[in-house]
Amino acid sequence: MMKAYIRSAASISPQNTFNHSGFLNEIVEYQTNRLNSIEPDYNEIIDPKQIRRMSRIIKMSIAAAFTCLKDAGVTNPDAIITGTAYGCLEDTGTFLANTIEYEEEPIAPTAFVQSTHNTIGAQIALLLKCHQYNNTFVSGGASFENALQDAMMFLAEQYSSNVLVGGMDEITDASHTVLSRMGLYKRNPISNIDLFKSQSKGTINGEGSAFFLLSNTPSKSDLACLDGVGTFYKPADLNETEQQIKAFLSAHLIDLADIDLIITGNNGDKKTDAVYYDLQQNIFKNMASVTYKNLCGEYPTSSAFALWLAANMIKSNNVPSVLNQTGDIKSTSKILIYNHYQNIYHSLILLSSC
Amino acid sequence: MSTAVFVAGLGVISAIGNNVAECVDALKSGKAGISKISHLKTNHSETLPAAEVKLSNAELASITGFSPSISRTAMLSMVSAKQALDDSGINTIPNLRTGFVSASTAGGIDKTENFAIPFLTDQSKGRLRDVLHHDSDSITTIVADQLGIKNHISTISTACSSSANAIMYGARLIKHNMLDAVIAGGVDALTRFSLNGFNALMILDEQYCKPFDENRKGLNLGEGAGYVVLVSERVAELLKKEAYCTLSGYYNANDAYHQTSTSPTGDGPFEAMQGALKMSCLQPTDIGYINLHGTGTQNNDSSEGAAIERLFRPSYPKMSSTKSFTGHTLGASAGIEAVFSTLAVQQGLIYPNLRLQTPIKQFSFAPETAFSKNTDIKHVLSNSFGFGGNCSSLIFSKI
Numbered sequence: 055m056m057k058a059y060i061r062s063a064a065s066i067s068p069q070n071t072f073n074h075s076g077f078l079n080e081i082v083e084y085q086t087n088r089l090n091s092i093e094p095d096y097n098e099i100i101d102p103k104q105i106r107r108m109s110r111i112i113k114m115s116i117a118a119a120f121t122c123l124k125d126a127g128v129t130n131p132d133a134i135i136t137g138t139a140y141g142c143l144e145d146t147g148t149f150l151a152n153t154i155e156y157e158e159e160p161i162a163p164t165a166f167v168q169s170t171h172n173t174i175g176a177q178i179a180l181l182l183k184c185h186q187y188n189n190t191f192v193s194g195g196a197s198f199e200n201a202l203q204d205a206m207m208f209l210a211e212q213y214s215s216n217v218l219v220g221g222m223d224e225i226t227d228a229s230h231t232v233l234s235r236m237g238l239y240k241r242n243p244i245s246n247i248d249l250f251k252s253q254s255k256g257t258i259n260g261e262g263s264a265f266f267l268l269s270n271t272p273s274k275s276d277l278a279c280l281d282g283v284g285t286f287y288k289p290a291d292l293n294e295t296e297q298q299i300k301a302f303l304s305a306h307l308i309d310l311a312d313i314d315l316i317i318t319g320n321n322g323d324k325k326t327d328a329v330y331y332d333l334q335q336n337i338f339k340n341m342a343s344v345t346y347k348n349l350c351g352e353y354p355t356s357s358a359f360a361l362w363l364a365a366n367m368i369k370s371n372n373v374p375s376v377l378n379q380t381g382d383i384k385s386t387s388k389i390l391i392y393n394h395y396q397n398i399y400h401s402l403i404l405l406s407s408c
Numbered sequence: 409m410s411t412a413v414f415v416a417g418l419g420v421i422s423a424i425g426n427n428v429a430e431c432v433d434a435l436k437s438g439k440a441g442i443s444k445i446s447h448l449k450t451n452h453s454e455t456l457p458a459a460e461v462k463l464s465n466a467e468l469a470s471i472t473g474f475s476p477s478i479s480r481t482a483m484l485s486m487v488s489a490k491q492a493l494d495d496s497g498i499n500t501i502p503n504l505r506t507g508f509v510s511a512s513t514a515g516g517i518d519k520t521e522n523f524a525i526p527f528l529t530d531q532s533k534g535r536l537r538d539v540l541h542h543d544s545d546s547i548t549t550i551v552a553d554q555l556g557i558k559n560h561i562s563t564i565s566t567a568c569s570s571s572a573n574a575i576m577y578g579a580r581l582i583k584h585n586m587l588d589a590v591i592a593g594g595v596d597a598l599t600r601f602s603l604n605g606f607n608a609l610m611i612l613d614e615q616y617c618k619p620f621d622e623n624r625k626g627l628n629l630g631e632g633a634g635y636v637v638l639v640s641e642r643v644a645e646l647l648k649k650e651a652y653c654t655l656s657g658y659y660n661a662n663d664a665y666h667q668t669s670t671s672p673t674g675d676g677p678f679e680a681m682q683g684a685l686k687m688s689c690l691q692p693t694d695i696g697y698i699n700l701h702g703t704g705t706q707n708n709d710s711s712e713g714a715a716i717e718r719l720f721r722p723s724y725p726k727m728s729s730t731k732s733f734t735g736h737t738l739g740a741s742a743g744i745e746a747v748f749s750t751l752a753v754q755q756g757l758i759y760p761n762l763r764l765q766t767p768i769k770q771f772s773f774a775p776e777t778a779f780s781k782n783t784d785i786k787h788v789l790s791n792s793f794g795f796g797g798n799c800s801s802l803i804f805s806k807i
Contacts, residue, residue, distance in 0.1 A: 134662075139543060139545065140543060141565070146517075146601075149604075149605065150517070150520065150521065150524050150601060151524065151528055153521075153600060153601065153604045154521075154524055154525055154528060155528070157451060158450060158451040158452060158600065158604050158607075160604075160607055160608055160610075161604070161608055162608065163605065163608035163609045163668075166601075166604075166605035166608055166609070167605075167609070167667050167668050167795065168667070169605075170513060170565070170567045170794075170795050170796060171513075171544075171565035171566075172565060172566040172567055172794070172795070172796040172798055173667070173795075173796060175566075175796065176662070176667060176795070176796025176797055176798065177667070177796075179662040179664045179796075179797060180664050180665070180666070180667065180796075180797065182664070183664045184662060184664055185661055185662050185663070185664050185675065185676065185679055186661070187660045187661070187662075188566070188660065188661075188662040188796075188797070188798055189564065189566060189573055189577070189660065190564065190565055190566050191562060191563065191564055191565075192515075192543065192544050192545055192563045192564065192565040193545050193548070193561070193562045193563045194543060194545035194546065194549070194563075196545075196561075196562065197545070200562045204577065204580075207580050207581075207584055210584070211580075228527075228531075231531050232527075232536070232539055235532075235536060236536055285560075287549075287552075287558050287559075287560075287561055288553075288558065398549065
């Protein structure tokens with residue numbers, strides 16, 4: 055499949071990634087297992103009349119999407135594709151609670167209307183008056199990867215010359231409580247800086263919204279080339295994981311020796327990180343790698359943050375020191391992102407300098 | 409990039425039948441599946457009719473092999489997807505790359521509702537297993553696991569057009585040679601969340617819905633699942649049974665008018681239909697039957713009708729809304745209607761639009777009110793439009 059050019063990228067995350075000069079010069083520290091996004095002043099980006107009605111995930115995503123378009127110099131994209139595992143959780147929770155509290159008596163429909171998973175893509179289309187292709191993937195830990203795949207297929211079909219694609223998820227009080235009860239997060243407060251120091255049970259919760267403008271034609275200001283995206287599902291063992299990674303790379307006519315840097319999705323949980331450590335003892339041995347979830351926490355669409363990171367590393371030829379590094383990083387020309395979410399969906403995203 | 413994608417298998421469960429044959433019988437005999445709500449526990453059961461699948465969770469559990477405590481959504485998906493897989497015969501061909509692309513709007517929220525009642529008063533309460541399948545993806549994956557599908561699994565959610573986009577995405581994965589076969593469609597169970605949401609919007613008819621009637625009062629919600637098995641040309645040739653039809657065209661557009669209502673001029677619906685026709689290299693006069701989105705709300709039917717008039721005037725194809733039988737099954741509707749559309753084009757069936765008394769006066773066309781068979785249909789257009797302006801049309805063509 056033909057490659058795509060990343061013309062711009064915008065990320066709202068628990069770090070200073072949005073409208074911020076410099077590239078992760080310092081880490082924002084959290085002494086908690088819940089990392090919320092640092093939100094911008096939305097009044098500068100979205101019509102204040104619209105902001106009042108929008109939930110946090112909608113505001114974060116519209117702001118990231120609009121900034122991404124502005125940076126790319128695109129006013130109306132040829133497609134809008136989003137990936138979100140949980141969608142508009144806050145509005146879903148609000149409407150569900152109201153239905154129960156008022157014992158199914160008629161209530162205001164606003165939260166219901168904004169609870170559907172396609173609300174973000176739809177709101178972007180509505181605000182831009184964009185009549186083009188519009189799709190939303192809700193594939194758990196592969197939601198963003200599916201959206202990217204759809205975007206790349208579209209560019210290859212030449213229906214469009216540019217696609218706005220984003221991945222987003224939000225934490226709500228209820229979701230944090232429920233997922234904590236399920237045992238996903240560390241029980242004792244931990245600094246995100248120390249996430250990888252003690253291999254204990256659980257990770258830290260994160261959130262964010264990242265958008266990308268992909269094009270099928272190069273421009274002078276491209277951040278990086280997106281060579282391919284792939285996913286695989288519930289690998290039986292290390293051997294299958296290795297085979298899947300090798301097959302993905304050979305489909306893109308390269309092998310691991312060609313990769314300068316691997317970004318892996320370690321999240322500090324002893325059990326699920328074992329997958330990464332096993333690979334580091336085997337096919338990833340002696341390869342330079344960085345991990346990123348000490349910055350953004352763990353969430354199903356965190357690979358969108360990783361893509362933002364990779365694209366900026368390629369453009370700046372700089373690996374921020376806030377990233378947890380292993381091995382000697384000689385170059386950032388070819389980067390492979392390998393992530394898995396709870397060992398269900400595994401994903402691979404390959405980028406190179408243009 | 410290969411060009412043809414074939415429909416090789418069908419599966420459906422809805423209020424009018426638990427499989428393809430039962431649904432077709434009901435469509436032929438004009439028997440709607442709408443009635444008083446009996447399976448869903450809701451305060452609206454006496455006042456708001458709906459089109460429920462006529463099986464309890466316990467009965468669905470025994471058919472699917474799932475635990476009766478699992479989301480009804482998962483069970484409906486499993487019943488229908490398994491039928492489609494078995495019908496296609498693709499499991500007789502070794503080493504196929506098979507995917508599962510499913511769609512849903514509400515996922516396992518039927519169970520989240522049970523969880524939320526104790527949880528809202530005490531956050532340490534509520535059984536966690538009731539919220540485990542809240543998200544639509546976990547419904548997709550438990551069904552995929554049960555079906556033994558691993559090569560590609562994805563879930564799409566674009567409100568009421570969800571499963572049309574799942575079918576479209578499945579077809580594109582085949583065209584890009586990433587898969588050989590895809591089970592594509594969608595599912596939604598009737599839930600208090602959706603019922604109260606649509607009630608809050610005041611677009612539910614307290615009587616049986618009357619799509620495309622001048623005096624329509626709104627929609628009735630339904631539930632169910634519908635899947636088609638899409639295969640590449642190479643796989644279609646390997647199968648013993650001839651494929652039903654081809655998926656010759658599709659198009660996804662956004663109305664970009666309002667979060668919940670469609671533009672009066674039907675811009676999104678018009679672009680979706682026109683785009684699908686263009687992809688199929690067809691003229692409007694080539695379409696023999698339109699399976700309408702036809703929810704029965706004032707807004708949808710006048711908007712969809714306006715778009716049809718713009719595109720087809722003066723010679724209209726036959727058309728009807730099978731939601732007059734199945735209710736509006738939300739994320740499942742385009743999957744269920746893809747099954748009906750496939751049979752329509754394969755067998756020349758035209759389904760009646762039930763309870764139509766006075767066709768909408770502003771339009772110069774009227775939906776069919778009687779069932780007919782052996783008609784000379786070569787191409788069927790199926791429309792699905794949703795919240796957020798998501799409009800998608802599919803075209804099924806005779807082989």
